[in-house]
Amino acid sequence: MPKKPSLLTFLDISALILIPVALVLIVFFTPVEAVMGSVQKVFYFHVSAAWAGMLSFILGAVAGAGYLTSRRISWDWLSAAAIEVGLVFAVIAILSGMIWARPIWNTWWVWDPRLTTTTIMALIYLAYFILRAGLTTPEARARLGGVYAILAVMTVPLTFFSIRLFRTIHPVVIATGGDGSAFNMTPRMLTALFVSLFVFSILLAALVWHRFRLAQWQNDLPQEVQ
Amino acid sequence: MATETESLSTRIEIRGLVKRYHHQPVLNQITLTLNDGDFCILVGDNGAGKTTLLRILAGLVQPTQGEIAVGGSSLAVNPNLRRIIGYVGHQPMLYQDLTAQENLRHYARLYQIQDTESAVTHSMAGLGLTLQQDQPVRTFSRGMQQRLSLARALLHNPSILLFDEPYTGLDQDAAIFLDHTLRGLHTPGRTILLAAHRPQRLLTMASHIAWLRNGCISQHILVKNLHEAPQLSRYLQEEA
Amino acid sequence: MKPIRCYLGVIWQILRKDIQVEWRGRQGLPVMLVFALMIVFLFNFALQLSPDLQASLTAGLLWVSLAFASTLGINRSISLERETNALDGLLLAPVDRSAIFFGKTLGNFCFTSLVGLVLLPIFSLFYQQNLLRLALILVMLLGLGAYTSLGTLLSALSIQTRTRDVLLPVLLYPLALPILIAAVEASRGVLSGRALGEMSSWMYLLLAGVILFNAAGLIFYETILEE
Numbered sequence: 303m304p305k306k307p308s309l310l311t312f313l314d315i316s317a318l319i320l321i322p323v324a325l326v327l328i329v330f331f332t333p334v335e336a337v338m339g340s341v342q343k344v345f346y347f348h349v350s351a352a353w354a355g356m357l358s359f360i361l362g363a364v365a366g367a368g369y370l371t372s373r374r375i376s377w378d379w380l381s382a383a384a385i386e387v388g389l390v391f392a393v394i395a396i397l398s399g400m401i402w403a404r405p406i407w408n409t410w411w412v413w414d415p416r417l418t419t420t421t422i423m424a425l426i427y428l429a430y431f432i433l434r435a436g437l438t439t440p441e442a443r444a445r446l447g448g449v450y451a452i453l454a455v456m457t458v459p460l461t462f463f464s465i466r467l468f469r470t471i472h473p474v475v476i477a478t479g480g481d482g483s484a485f486n487m488t489p490r491m492l493t494a495l496f497v498s499l500f501v502f503s504i505l506l507a508a509l510v511w512h513r514f515r516l517a518q519w520q521n522d523l524p525q526e527v528q
Numbered sequence: 529m530a531t532e533t534e535s536l537s538t539r540i541e542i543r544g545l546v547k548r549y550h551h552q553p554v555l556n557q558i559t560l561t562l563n564d565g566d567f568c569i570l571v572g573d574n575g576a577g578k579t580t581l582l583r584i585l586a587g588l589v590q591p592t593q594g595e596i597a598v599g600g601s602s603l604a605v606n607p608n609l610r611r612i613i614g615y616v617g618h619q620p621m622l623y624q625d626l627t628a629q630e631n632l633r634h635y636a637r638l639y640q641i642q643d644t645e646s647a648v649t650h651s652m653a654g655l656g657l658t659l660q661q662d663q664p665v666r667t668f669s670r671g672m673q674q675r676l677s678l679a680r681a682l683l684h685n686p687s688i689l690l691f692d693e694p695y696t697g698l699d700q701d702a703a704i705f706l707d708h709t710l711r712g713l714h715t716p717g718r719t720i721l722l723a724a725h726r727p728q729r730l731l732t733m734a735s736h737i738a739w740l741r742n743g744c745i746s747q748h749i750l751v752k753n754l755h756e757a758p759q760l761s762r763y764l765q766e767e768a
Numbered sequence: 769m770k771p772i773r774c775y776l777g778v779i780w781q782i783l784r785k786d787i788q789v790e791w792r793g794r795q796g797l798p799v800m801l802v803f804a805l806m807i808v809f810l811f812n813f814a815l816q817l818s819p820d821l822q823a824s825l826t827a828g829l830l831w832v833s834l835a836f837a838s839t840l841g842i843n844r845s846i847s848l849e850r851e852t853n854a855l856d857g858l859l860l861a862p863v864d865r866s867a868i869f870f871g872k873t874l875g876n877f878c879f880t881s882l883v884g885l886v887l888l889p890i891f892s893l894f895y896q897q898n899l900l901r902l903a904l905i906l907v908m909l910l911g912l913g914a915y916t917s918l919g920t921l922l923s924a925l926s927i928q929t930r931t932r933d934v935l936l937p938v939l940l941y942p943l944a945l946p947i948l949i950a951a952v953e954a955s956r957g958v959l960s961g962r963a964l965g966e967m968s969s970w971m972y973l974l975l976a977g978v979i980l981f982n983a984a985g986l987i988f989y990e991t992i993l994e995e
Contacts, residue, residue: 370991373592375551426942433939436929439549442995446925449988450939453921456980457943460973464946467969468953521551588859589995608771610862619853623785625792634788637781638861640774664792680857 304518313508320501324494332494341405346494348398350502351391352420356458358388358506359427363455366448376518378444381451382434383513385427387506392424415466422461426454537599538564538612538687538719540585545594547580554580556743558594562736565716568748569730570723571764572740578723579618581740582690585721586615598688611639614686616694620677622665628652628676629661632683639684651679655709671702678709689713691722695729707733727764739763771863778863782871783878789848790879796844800883804837808894826895827955831948833887834908835915838880839940842919843933845876850927859993869920869989873982876916884908903958907971911951914977918944921985924992947977 328346335342365381399417400410430450434443487495545558554577562568570578583589585596587603587610596603603609622631632651636644652658655675665673674694681689695703711733714720724730727737731751738748739760747760754761790796811817811829849855858868888899888908919940926935954970964971
């Protein structure tokens with residue numbers, strides 16, 4: 303078992319410290335939004351999770367391309383790790399979006415473009431794991447997984463624009479107007495948002511790295527145990 | 529097109545070939561050279577990697593590492609080299625709903641053969657299939673499908689022929705017919721690599737024999753020098 | 769022989785062969801058509817649709833039927849190659865393997881478009897609307913162009929798995945969603961009497977899909993099929 307890199311330890315500790323800091327900022331430092339109330343504060347984690355998920359999927363595609371060009375299996379470990387963690391963040395984004403929606407629109411689900419796109423993306427990347435599960439050799443999983451990861455990330459802009467365009471033509475009627483999530487952001491809110499984004503990025507890096515190391519160790523196990 | 533490829537040597541050079549599945553090497557540093565006009569039998573246990581090696585040479589599988597050069601040109605880089613390679617595998621690669629003639633015409637066109645009709649007619653006649661040319665392949669016996677598969681592989685007059693256990697599932701008559709055909713195919717300027725499980729009948733035809741063992745070529749000798757390789761002779765007798 | 773002519777020749781031959789096999793067996797097209805009609809009937813009863821169906825629902829129903837029928841056809845197309853390993857036969861051809869992609873895509877596109885062209889008068893009959901409009905046919909062809917190229921690409925992935933055909937819908941539908949949304953919206957607009965020019969955003973999206981997925985096929989098909 304290779305020794306845990308000190309940079310990873312640094313990332314872990316940073317994340318452990320920064321998450322409570324971000325929470326404190328969000329709960330105490332930011333103002334309570336006029337129309338939605340306290341529940342609006344879910345927004346900081348919701349957007350950060352969606353951002354982290356997207357970043358992770360892009361990393362997954364880049365790592366997939368890395369495998370396809372170099373054929374070194376460690377690229378595939380990174381790709382699968384990034385997509386797995388990205389999927390977790392996407393689910394967090396979906397759930398936090400639903401939590402945000404409930405008190406405001408009295409429904410657990412809104413067909414809002416961002417929420418819909420994130421859910422479709424979650425389905426696309428869930429299919430990624432179903433694809434891998436159906437393949438028999440690690441070489442096939444790496445090769446086809448890599449292609450799929452690149453293809454999936456390429457379609458995300460298409461998906462986003464089509465749903466956004468759809469929503470402008472078929473708007474959901476919401477009390478707060480527009481797509482319902484618009485509100486003016488004060489400087490404090492912006493600060494809190496940037497801190498959240500930063501914290502989630504650190505968390506993302508740490509989690510992907512841990513998952514990558516897990517794949518490395520798994521590979522070192524004797525064939526029968528894997 | 530025939531003129532383009534006639535001038536190409538058919539010397540096959542395999543250097544350091546490795547193929548891994550599940551991170552384990554099925555083929556491990558294979559080094560083998562086949563010269564123009566060689567008829568080489570490839571022997572080895574089931575699962576030794578004979579099929580994998582043939583499929584890599586045919587361009588159907590990519591090696592994990594290593595190089596294959598045909599006539600000095602790298603196989604990986606030059607898809608045009610497939611023009612001079614003919615491959616007969618386990619499966620006949622034929623469309624069951626189409627007739628024998630239609631299948632061959634399809635392949636003739638894939639290879640962009642100049643005179644499609646005469647190439648198809650000639651190929652079928654050479655393998656005694658003219659009478660069945662308008663029958664759907666679905667109705668063919670194993671032996672007939674094998675023959676048609678061979679006709680398919682020979683359509684573009686390849687100078688390199690790869691066979692993967694062609695005698696499997698053939699009855700006595702079909703096997704004799706195949707013997708006869710192989711003898712006819714062994715001409716100068718044509719290189720043949722044939723994987724065989726029971727190579728006894730081929731020892732009179734082939735020029736070389738190669739033994740695939742533990743993922744590499746443990747022996748590659750002239751058939752006439754077989755008596756100098758007691759281990760291999762013993763292996764061949766056990767296989768009979 | 770010039771490589772381009774060789775490449776195009778292979779595409780043309782694969783298309784020809786697919787049409788020939790279909791003509792001989794006649795198992796693909798009739799099944800696709802019957803399936804599409806069954807979807808229409810199913811939705812009709814499940815959603816209690818009435819004959820004076822609004823244009824928006826007609827467009828949606830048309831594209832759901834087309835998507836399902838197309839997936840069926842694409843699955844069949846690649847399964848045919850799997851039987852007796854004919855796909856290996858195509859891989860032996862001395863051309864870049866993306867030619868196989870374009871040949872199969874063209875075949876899938878032709879068959880699905882044929883089903884679509886048959887569905888248009890049938891829909892006109894069922895829902896008392898005129899679907900035989902040039903603008904709608906154009907939208908249909910563009911949408912199917914994007915859908916079948918993506919489907920053909922993904923079918924090369926799914927055929928290599930243990931679950932085979934079953935996996936194709938799982939891979940295809942989420943990725944094809946923007947194409948289906950754009951196709952439905954553009955069709956809906958045309959059926960409501962709007963000019964094609966007003967649908968330009970949707971048409972551009974469909975065009976983007978056609979370009980993106982065919983480019984992906986060109987780049988990745990060989991990698992997908994190699995072992």
